[in-house]
Amino acid sequence: MIAALRNQTLSAFASPHAAAGLALVSLTAALVLMAGRLGPHPSLLQGWLLAFAIWxxxxxxxxxxxxxxRLTGGRWGVVAGAILRPLAATMPLVAIAFVPVLAGLTYIYPWAADASQIKPDIxxxxxxxxxFVLRAVIALIGWSVLGVTFALGLGGRLLAALGLAFYGFTISMVAVDWFLSLEPHYVSTAFGSMIAIQQLLAALAVVAVLATTNFERRALSDIASLLIATVLGVVYLEYMTYVVAWYGxxxxKAEWFxxxxxxxxxxxxxxxxxxGAVLPFSMLLFEGLRRSRSGLRIVGLLLLFGTVMHFVWLMMPAFSAQAPAALTALGTLLTLTIASVLFGQGIASVEVHHAE
Structure with missing residues (x-):
């Protein structure tokens, strides 16, 4: 399996489109890192973090x-696999994109610039x-290995089970590290779970947007049902966090809200x-729309827009220079999206070649 994974990975990364996507992410990350650290522009790194969180x-x-x-089966995963696999294969790009954050911690996080802002034991x-760096490296390497392995169809059920356990353990830490620690005095035990469900929601929304004619109506309905569950999950956890903080x-915590x-x-x-919640949820209540590719595409676009705005609401108030950070985030998000498309096309072309 290791030899097969190595050979297929090298083949995938060597494709022109994948190499272009990889180069675009690497070059952009290097430029933002240099501009953010060498010049008086910490907002560049803050905007990069916001774009990274969304992308x-x-x-x-x-x-x-x-x-x-891989553990549960289902027609939805077979049909959606053509979209999920190239997306999962971009995990090495995600790891590379986090390098500017690791190299610019003191420009992004107040606790990294001044440790006296938090309790000594923390x-x-x-x-x-x-x-912080160790936890991030472990998570990103683990996710990248899992992403590439299962994107190439080489993972078994045991590895899937262990991978889910690893993901559940790491996301509960790094979600707090990467995003919530921008304001270290606010803590939330549900934050990691909320981010995890938001990630599932975003992936399913991309599947809904890119659904092709190969998608069966039953599979479309299953994806719509998963979208309903993830939308409710994000809204519930966000609302209950607010209730606990405010009425407790x-x-x-109340200051954060x-x-x-x-x-x-x-x-x-x-x-x-x-x-990002009310409109797509209401649309998904109609059975005809749940089995419609065009209807799901609209729902997916709304959910992706809601994901973007949700992270803006979560993170942007923590930044002092919000306008430059927002502009950087917008440009970065567009660049990373283009890189993902290029890289995904390269991975998809390699899959087709192997299938033939």
Missing amino acids: SCAPVGSVTLLLIH ARWYLDQPW DLPE LRRSKDAWVGVLLVTFVA
């Missing part, structure tokens, strides 16, 4: 869905730069909730 959802969610399908045993009279309920952030939240 990485679909690849990581695709890996998880492939693991789940700074020593958890939110410490070497520990927890000042530090208050910061996101001022000025334009109320509008962002409302747009996110309506466009």
Whole structure:
């Protein structure tokens, strides 16, 4: 299996489209890192982190869905595999894209710039730069190995089970590290689970958008049902986190929500909730739409828009220079998306070649 994985991986990465995608991510990451560290532009690295958070959802969610399908089976996974596998194969790009964050910790996270902002025991045993880097490297390498392995169809059920356990363990840590620790005084035990479900939702939304004529109506209905479950999961966890923080009279947690309920952030939240949850959920209640490719495509686009706005609402209020960070995030997201498309085309072409 190891020899087959090595040979197929080298073949996939050597394809022109995949090499172009890999080069685009690497070059863009290097440029942003140099500009963010050498110049007075920490907002570049903050914007890069926001774009990374949004863009990485679909690849990581695709890996998880492939693991789940390997264990449970189902026609939905067979049909959606043509989209999920190239997405999962982009995990090495996700690992590369996180390098600017690791190299610019002090420009992004307040605890990395000043350890006195958090409790001494937390700074020593958890939110410490070497520990942060170690947890990130373990997670990204593990996810990349799983993504490439199952993208090439080489993983077995035992590896899928172990992979899901590994994912559940790592996402609960790195989601807090990467995103929530932007404001280290706020903690949430449900945050990792919410991010995990958001990743599943994003991957399924991409499948819905890219659904082709090969998708059977029964498979479309199954994907729609999974979309309903993940939408409800994200909304439930976000709402219950708010309820616990607010009605539990927890000042530090309430302050985190208050910061996101001022000025334009109320509008962002409302747009996110309506466009990213209420509208797609209402549309998915109709059986005819659940079996319609065009209907699911609209739902998928709404959910992807909701994912973008959700992460903007979660992370952007933590940044001081919000406008430059937002512009950087927009440009980065477009660049990473183009790189993903190129890389995915290269992986898909290799799959077709092997099938023939």
